[in-house]
Amino acid sequence: MSATVIAFIIVLVLALAFFAYSCYRRFGLVLKGKPDNRFNSIGKRFWNMLFYAFGQRRVVKKPFGVNHFVLFWAFMILLISNTEFLLNGLAPDTISFSLLPDGAYFTLAFIFDIMSVLALIAVILAIIRRFTFPPPYVEAKSRDAFVILGLVAGLMIAFFGMNACEIAAGADRAGVWMPVANWVASWLPSGAAGLGTAARVFWWIHAVILLAFLDYLPYSKHMHIMTSIPNCFFKSLEKVKTQPREEFKKGNTFGVGEVESFTWKGLFDSYSCTECGRCSDACPATFTGKSLQPRLVIHDIKVNLLKNADKDGHKELPLIGGEGEGSVKEEVIWECTTCGACMEVCPVFIEHVPRIVDMRRHLVETKARFPEELLLLFENMEQRSNPWGIAPAERTKWAADIDVQPFEAGKTEYLFYVGCAGALDARNRHTTLSLAKIFDKAGISWGTLGRDEMCCGDSLRRLGNEYVFDRMAQANIKMFAEKGVKKIITQCPHCFSTLKNDYRQYGAELEVVHHTELINQLIKEGRLKLKSTPPDLGKVVYHDSCYLGRYNGIYDAPRRVITSATGSAPLEMERNRDNGFCCGAGGGRMWMEEKEGSLINVARVEEALKKQPDTVCVACPYCMTMFDDGLKDKEASDKVRVLDLAEIVANALPD
Amino acid sequence: MLIVACVKQVPDTTQVKVDPETGTLIREGVPFIMNPYDTHALEESLRLKDKYGFRVAVISMGPPSAEVTLRKTLALGADEAILLSDRVFGGADTLATSMVLTGAIKKLAEKEELAIVMCGRQTIDGDTAQVGPGIATRLGCSQLTLVDRVEEVDLKSKTLKVRRKLEGRHEVVSAPLPAMIAVLREINTPRYPSVPMRLEAEDSSIILWDNKVMQMDEATIGLKGSATQVRKIFSPERAKGEILGGEIDKPEDSARLLITRMVEKDLLSL
Ligand SMILES: Cc1cc2nc3c(=O)[nH]c(=O)nc-3n(C[C@H](O)[C@H](O)[C@H](O)COP(=O)(O)OP(=O)(O)OC[C@H]3O[C@@H](n4cnc5c(N)ncnc54)[C@H](O)[C@@H]3O)c2cc1C
Ligand code: SF4
Ligand code: SF4
Numbered sequence: 001m002s003a004t005v006i007a008f009i010i011v012l013v014l015a016l017a018f019f020a021y022s023c024y025r026r027f028g029l030v031l032k033g034k035p036d037n038r039f040n041s042i043g044k045r046f047w048n049m050l051f052y053a054f055g056q057r058r059v060v061k062k063p064f065g066v067n068h069f070v071l072f073w074a075f076m077i078l079l080i081s082n083t084e085f086l087l088n089g090l091a092p093d094t095i096s097f098s099l100l101p102d103g104a105y106f107t108l109a110f111i112f113d114i115m116s117v118l119a120l121i122a123v124i125l126a127i128i129r130r131f132t133f134p135p136p137y138v139e140a141k142s143r144d145a146f147v148i149l150g151l152v153a154g155l156m157i158a159f160f161g162m163n164a165c166e167i168a169a170g171a172d173r174a175g176v177w178m179p180v181a182n183w184v185a186s187w188l189p190s191g192a193a194g195l196g197t198a199a200r201v202f203w204w205i206h207a208v209i210l211l212a213f214l215d216y217l218p219y220s221k222h223m224h225i226m227t228s229i230p231n232c233f234f235k236s237l238e239k240v241k242t243q244p245r246e247e248f249k250k251g252n253t254f255g256v257g258e259v260e261s262f263t264w265k266g267l268f269d270s271y272s273c274t275e276c277g278r279c280s281d282a283c284p285a286t287f288t289g290k291s292l293q294p295r296l297v298i299h300d301i302k303v304n305l306l307k308n309a310d311k312d313g314h315k316e317l318p319l320i321g322g323e324g325e326g327s328v329k330e331e332v333i334w335e336c337t338t339c340g341a342c343m344e345v346c347p348v349f350i351e352h353v354p355r356i357v358d359m360r361r362h363l364v365e366t367k368a369r370f371p372e373e374l375l376l377l378f379e380n381m382e383q384r385s386n387p388w389g390i391a392p393a394e395r396t397k398w399a400a401d402i403d404v405q406p407f408e409a410g411k412t413e414y415l416f417y418v419g420c421a422g423a424l425d426a427r428n429r430h431t432t433l434s435l436a437k438i439f440d441k442a443g444i445s446w447g448t449l450g451r452d453e454m455c456c457g458d459s460l461r462r463l464g465n466e467y468v469f470d471r472m473a474q475a476n477i478k479m480f481a482e483k484g485v486k487k488i489i490t491q492c493p494h495c496f497s498t499l500k501n502d503y504r505q506y507g508a509e510l511e512v513v514h515h516t517e518l519i520n521q522l523i524k525e526g527r528l529k530l531k532s533t534p535p536d537l538g539k540v541v542y543h544d545s546c547y548l549g550r551y552n553g554i555y556d557a558p559r560r561v562i563t564s565a566t567g568s569a570p571l572e573m574e575r576n577r578d579n580g581f582c583c584g585a586g587g588g589r590m591w592m593e594e595k596e597g598s599l600i601n602v603a604r605v606e607e608a609l610k611k612q613p614d615t616v617c618v619a620c621p622y623c624m625t626m627f628d629d630g631l632k633d634k635e636a637s638d639k640v641r642v643l644d645l646a647e648i649v650a651n652a653l654p655d
Numbered sequence: 656m657l658i659v660a661c662v663k664q665v666p667d668t669t670q671v672k673v674d675p676e677t678g679t680l681i682r683e684g685v686p687f688i689m690n691p692y693d694t695h696a697l698e699e700s701l702r703l704k705d706k707y708g709f710r711v712a713v714i715s716m717g718p719p720s721a722e723v724t725l726r727k728t729l730a731l732g733a734d735e736a737i738l739l740s741d742r743v744f745g746g747a748d749t750l751a752t753s754m755v756l757t758g759a760i761k762k763l764a765e766k767e768e769l770a771i772v773m774c775g776r777q778t779i780d781g782d783t784a785q786v787g788p789g790i791a792t793r794l795g796c797s798q799l800t801l802v803d804r805v806e807e808v809d810l811k812s813k814t815l816k817v818r819r820k821l822e823g824r825h826e827v828v829s830a831p832l833p834a835m836i837a838v839l840r841e842i843n844t845p846r847y848p849s850v851p852m853r854l855e856a857e858d859s860s861i862i863l864w865d866n867k868v869m870q871m872d873e874a875t876i877g878l879k880g881s882a883t884q885v886r887k888i889f890s891p892e893r894a895k896g897e898i899l900g901g902e903i904d905k906p907e908d909s910a911r912l913l914i915t916r917m918v919e920k921d922l923l924s925l
Contacts, residue, residue: 250858254850365850375847383667383688391670467850 004200008089008207015211022218029305030271033264038234045233053232058347062278064129065347067122071152074119075225081112082210089207098174109174113163117180120156123149137280137293148222151213158209160184162202169195224274228348231272234265235349240340241501241551243357246365246466255361255464259304259319262358269350270302279342279352284582284604285335289597292335294342294352300328301355320359331596333359334371338462338587339546344578360464374463377591382468385454386420387591395451398422398429402436407447409484414439414446417499419492420455421621427628428491428621434650435491435515441653442528446489452479458494461502463588477508487511489518491646493547493620494586500552514548515646516619520557523564530652534567537648538614542570543604543627544580545620558619558645565652571611581607583630585622605630609640619645656770656810658709659760660700660733661790662693664717664724665780673890689724692775696838698845699805700773701732707808709770710734714759716744716752722861730848730856737763741865746878749781753789754875759864760794764833770808771815772835776801787837797830800837808832 038045051057056072059065087095097108127149134140163181166172168188175182188195217223246254256262277295285292301319303326308315317326320333333356342352363369380389395418396404407415416439422432439446457472479485488510490496500512522528540562548554555577562570575581584600594600605627608616616631618624624642631637666685689697700711713728715721716739725736739759747755760772772794774787784800791798799817806816806827813832818825820839848856866873873879899916900909917923 248850248854250851250854364847368847368849370847372844375844378847383686384670391667393670393672467853 002092005090005092011207011211012086012089015215019214019218022215025309026218026223026271026306029309030264030267032260033262033267034260036263036265038265041237044237045235048235048237049229049233052235052347052349053229056347058345061345064135067125067129070118071122071126074115074122077111077115078119081108081115085206085210089203098172102173106174106177110177110179112159113178113180116156116159120153123153123156127153135277137286137295138275138277142221144221147216148213148220151209151216155206155209155213158202158206162199162206164188165195165199165202168192169199171196171199221275224272224348227268227272228274231268231348231350234268236351239551239553240343240351240354241497242505243354243461243466245470245505246361248467248470254365254466255363256355256358257320257362257366258315259301259308261362262301262355266351266355266358267301267305269355270298270305272348273298273302273350274348275299276347278345278347279350282341282345282579284337284339284341284584284600285597287581288600288603290332290335291329291596292332294336297328297332297352297356298350300326320362328359330363330369333363334592335596336587337546337582337584337589337600339582340550341546341579341582344550357462357464360462361466362464364464365467370463371592373592374588377459377463377588378465378468381455381457381460381465381472385472386424387455387459388420388424390424392451395423395453396448397424398432399436399448402433404436404450405447406450407483407485409486412445412447413487414444415480415483415485415488416446416448417456417488417490417495418448418453419490419495419621421625422491423453425621425625428624428644431491431621431624431644431646434644434646435489437650437653438515438519438522438528438646439489442522444522449479449483454479456495456498458498458502459588459591461498462586473503473506477503477506480508480510485510487513489513489515491515491621491644493545493552494622497547497551514552514554514619516548516558516561517554519645519649520561523561528649529654530565530649531654534565535648535651537566537643537651539612540566540568540570540615540617540648541573541608541611541613542576542617543573543583543608543623544577545618545623546580546582546586548619549580550578558617561645561649562617565649570617571613573607573611575607583618583620583623583626585626590622590625599630599633601626601630602633605634605636609634609636613640615648616640616642617645617648618642656707656709657763657767658700658703658711658771658773659763659769660693660697660711660713660728660773661756661775661786662697662713662715662724662728663690663775663778664688664715664721665690665778668779671780673888687720687724689727690775690778690780692777692779692838692840694845695840695842696773696775696836697728697731697733698843699836699838700771701846702843703771703805703808704732704734707810710767712737712763714739714756714763716740716747716755716759725861726856726859727848729859729861730853731846732852735862737862737864739864739869741869743866743873743877746881747876748881748883749783749785749789750882751876751878751880753786753793754880755869755871756786757790757793758869758871760790762864762869769833770813771833772796774835774837776837776839784837787835791835794833794835797832797834799828799830799834801839802836803839803841805836805842 056069059068084097097105130140130145160181163172163178164184167175167182167185168190170191217225253261279294280286283294304317304319307317307326320328321330336356338353340353377387380387384392405412418432421428454476455472456476457469460469488499490499490512493514496512496514499510503510542559542562544555559570581604582600583604616627618627624644627642631640664687667688670685703709704711711733712735713725713733714737715725719740721738725738729736737759739755744755772790777784788798788800801819801821802817803820804818806818808815814829815832815834816827816829817836818827900912903909914923918925
C-alpha cells in the first residue's frame with residue numbers, strides 16, 4: 001500500500017468519524033421529541049418522497065426554483081461520481097470507472113462533466129442572485145450560505161482541474177468525452193512535465209473539500225441537504241387541517257413550553273428548513289410588518305434545540321419569551337391567523353401551524369397567560385357558547401319573520417348549522433336569511449337547532465384553549481348523536497372545517513357541506529333556477545376564505561356559482577386560490593387587537609381595490625366583517641359593497 | 656391567617672326573563688354562573704394569598720348545584736371550598752343569609768385566625784349589596800365597602816389599608832383586622848384557570864356543611880329568620896328604543912345629536 005493511500009485512509013476515517021459523531025449528536029436530539037407515527041402507508045410516503053423531494057414539485061413553483069432543481073439533480077448524480085472518487089482513493093488499482101468498458105466509462109465521464117458544469121453555473125447564479133435579487137425574508141448574504149456555495153464551487157473547479165490535467169498529460173482516455181475538462185485542458189501545455197503532480201494536487205484539493213463539506217453540513221444552515229428528502233417521506237399524508245387532540249389527565253403536560261415537548265417530527269422539521277423564505281413571503285403577518293415570520297419560528301425551534309442540547313432539566317434558553325435567536329416571542333405566537341399559507345408553499349412540507357398552536361396551548365392551558373382581550377372571549381364561550389356572550393335565546397332572532405323548522409331526524413334531512421356569526425351578528429344574519437330562501441326554493445328539507453345550537457369551538461382550538469374546545473366538541477357531538485343529525489349544512493367555513501375535520505378526531509361521522517358547494521351542486525342539478533337576466537352587481541371580485549380554500553380545497557364551486565348568478569366569471573385578485581391572502585380573522589384573530597404593523601384586512605382590501613370592483617364576494621362571516629371594516633378604513637364602502645355568495649344567489653332567484 | 660371569600664352562584668340574569676303573566680322568573684334552561692362581582696372578590700383574595708401567604712377558604716350558601724361554582728374557585732387557586740346547604744337555609748333574605756355566612760366564618764375562625772372576609776359589592780340577582788355589611792355587623796369587624804384597591808396589609812400591626820371609590824373621589828382608609836371588604840369590579844382582572852388546576856379541582860371534594868354541622872338556631876335562618884317577604888315580582892315597562900341619525904354621515908354630528916338627546920332626557924348634564 002502506497003503512502004498516499006495510507007494518508008488518505010487516515011484523513012477519510014477521521015472525517016467520516018467526525019461526520020458520524022455530528023450526526024449522532026444532532027439526530028439524537030430529534031429522538032427526544034414526543035412520539036408521532038410517520039411510518040404508516042410506506043408506499044404512499046415513498047411516492048411523496050419521489051414526487052416532492054426528487055421531483056422538486058414545490059421547489060419549481062417559483063421561477064428561481066429551476067436553479068435549485070438543476071443543482072439538486074447535479075448533486076444527486078455527482079453523488080455517484082464522488083462515491084467512486086472516495087473508493088478509488090482507497091483502492092486506486094481496483095476501483096475506478098476507468099476500468100469499465102469504453103462505452104460505459106465514456107458515458108459516465110460525459111454525464112459527470114456536464115453535471116459538474118451545470119452545478120457550477122447554478123452556484124454562480126445563486127451567488128449572483130443573493131447580491132442582486134435576494135430571496136425575500138432570508139439573510140441572503142449570510143456567511144454560511146457563501147461557505148456552502150464556495151465549497152460546492154471549489155469542488156467543481158477542483159474536479160475540472162484534476163480531469164483537465166490528466167487529459168493534458170494524456171492520462172485519461174475519456175478526454176474528448178469530457179467537453180468542459182477537455183476545453184480547460186486545451187489551455188494547458190499538453191504533455192508538459194508536472195501535469196501529473198498538478199493532477200494529484202487537484203485530487204487532494206477535491207478530496208479535502210469534499211470531506212470538509214460533509215463535516216460542515218450538520219453544523220450549517222444547509223443541513224436540509226441531508227434532511228429534506230426524508231422530511232418529504234415523513235410529511236403528513238393528508239393536508240394539515242387540524243391539530244391533534246390532547247388527553248386531559250392529571251400529570252400530563254399541555255401544549256409545548258419546552259422544545260422537547262414537540263413531536264420528533266416537529267424537531268426534524270426544524271432541521272429540514274431550507275431557509276428559502278417562501279413561508280414568510282406568503283405570510284399575512286409578515287407582510288403587514290409584524291414580528292411573526294414563520295421561517296424564524298422554525299429556525300428558533302432548531303436553535304433552541306441545539307442550544308439546550310446538553311442541559312437536562314434547567315433550560316437556559318426558554319423556548320417561549322426569551323431574548324434573541326432560539327426563543328419565540330409571545331406576541332409572535334399570537335400573531336398567526338392560522339391561514340396555512342406558509343404550509344402551502346413550503347417545499348419540504350414543514351408544519352408551522354401545529355407548532356404555533358402547540359405553543360399557544362402551553363400559554364393558555366399551562367400558564368393561563370394570553371392577550372387580555374381573550375379573557376372575555378374564553379368566558380363567553382364557556383358560559384354562553386358564543387364569542388360575544390350574547391344570550392343563547394337570541395340565536396333564533398334572525399328567523400323572527402320567517403318560518404323555520406326545528407331539526408327533527410326523519411322529518412328534516414339536513415341540519416342547517418347557522419353558526420354564531422350567522423345567528424348573532426347583524427350583518428351576517430342577512431346571509432343566513434338568504435340561505436334559508438335558497439334552501440326553500442331548491443326544496444331542501446332542513447331544520448335548525450334553534451337556541452340549543454352551541455358554538456363549534458373553532459376559535460378556541462386555534463387559540464390553544466384545547467381544554468374548553470374539547471368539552472364543547474364532546475357536547476356538540478353528543479347532541480348531534482341524540483338528535484340523529486347526520487347531514488349538516490354550514491354557512492361559516494370555520495364551522496365547516498371544524499365539524500368536518502376536527503370532530504372526526506372524536507369519531508363523529510358527519511356529512512358536512514358548506515353552502516358554496518351545496519349551491520353549486522343545486523345549480524348543476526337544475527334544482528336551483530336562476531333569473532335569466534342576472535342582477536347587475538358590476539365587477540365582482542372573489543376572496544378565498546382560508547378555511548374553505550386552502551384547508552378544504554374549495555376553490556371552483558364559489559367561482560362557478562358567481563358565474564352562473566352574475567353571468568360572468570369573477571375577477572381574480574393578485575393572490576388567489578391556494579395562494580390567497582387571509583382577511584386577518586382566522587385563528588381566533590377575529591377577537592384580538594392587531595397591535596403591531598399595519599392591518600391585514602386593510603392590506604387585503606387594498607389588493608381587492610386594485611381590480612376596481614363594484615362587489616367583493618366572500619363566503620365566510622369573518623371575511624365579511626373584515627372586508628366591511630377594511631372598506632370603511634379605505635373610505636370605499638360607498639363605492640364597493642361586500643356580499644356573501646349566498647346573498648348574490650338569493651338576489652338572482654326568480655320571484 | 657385566613658381569608659374567607661364569599662361567593663354566590665347566580666342565574667345568568669342576562670338570560671332570565673320574567674313571565675309577564677305569572678310575574679315569576681323563567682329560570683328553565685338558564686345557566687348558573689359565579690356572581691361576577693365575586694369573581695373579583697376571589698381574585699383579590701388569591702392575589703393577597705400570593706403576596707402575603709394567606710390561606711383562602713371559599714364559602715357559598717346555596718343549593719347542592721352550587722358545587723359547580725365552588726369547584727371553579729378551587730381551579731382558580733382557593734385552598735378550600737365549603738358549601739353551606741340545607742333545606743332550613745332556604746328562602747333566606749339578606750338578614751338570614753348573612754346569619755348563616757357569619758356562622759360559617761366564625762366556625763372557620765375557631766381553627767385559624769381570621770384576617771379578611773372578602774365579598775363582592777353585590778349580586779346580579781338579588782342586587783341588594785347588603786350581605787357583606789351584614790356579615791361585618793354580625794362579626795363585629797371592620798367594614799370596608801366599595802373597595803377598588805387593597806393598598807397593603809400589615810401583618811405585624813394587623814391592619815390594612817384600602818382605597819374606596821366614592822362619587823367623584825377616592826378615600827384611602829386603614830382599619831384593624833379582621834375586616835370585611837366588599838369589592839368593586841374595577842379592583843382587578845380575574846385570572847383564568849390553568850388546565851392542571853382544573854383537573855386537580857375536578858377530583859377534589861367540596862366540603863358540605865348542613866345545619867347538623869352548623870348548629871344554627873332555626874329561628875334566625877332561612878325563611879323563618881327572614882325579615883322581609885317578597886310580595887310581587889314584575890318587569891317594569893320599558894319605552895321602546897329608537898335609532899338616531901341614520902342619515903348622518905359624520906361621527907361628530909352623530910355625537911352631537913346623541914348628546915343633545917341625552918341632555919333633553921336628563922341623562923347627562925352639561
Ligand atoms: C326581599 C327579598 C326576599 C328574598 N326571598 C328569597 C327567597 O324566598 N328565596 C330565595 O332563594 N332567595 C330570596 N331572596 C334572595 C336572597 O335573599 C338574596 O339573594 C341573598 O340574601 C343574597 O342577597 P343579595 O343577592 O342581594 O346579595 P348581596 O348583598 O348583593 O351580595 C353581596 C355579597 O355577599 C356575598 N353573598 C351574598 N349571598 C351569598 C351566598 N348565598 N353565599 C355566599 N356569599 C354570598 C357575595 O360576596 C356577594 O357579592 C330574597 C331577596 C330579597 C331582597
Ligand atoms: S398560518 Fe398564516 S399567519 Fe400563521 S404563520 Fe403561516 S402564513 Fe403566517
Ligand atoms: S419553513 Fe419551509 S418555506 Fe419556510 S423557509 Fe423553511 S423551507 Fe422555506
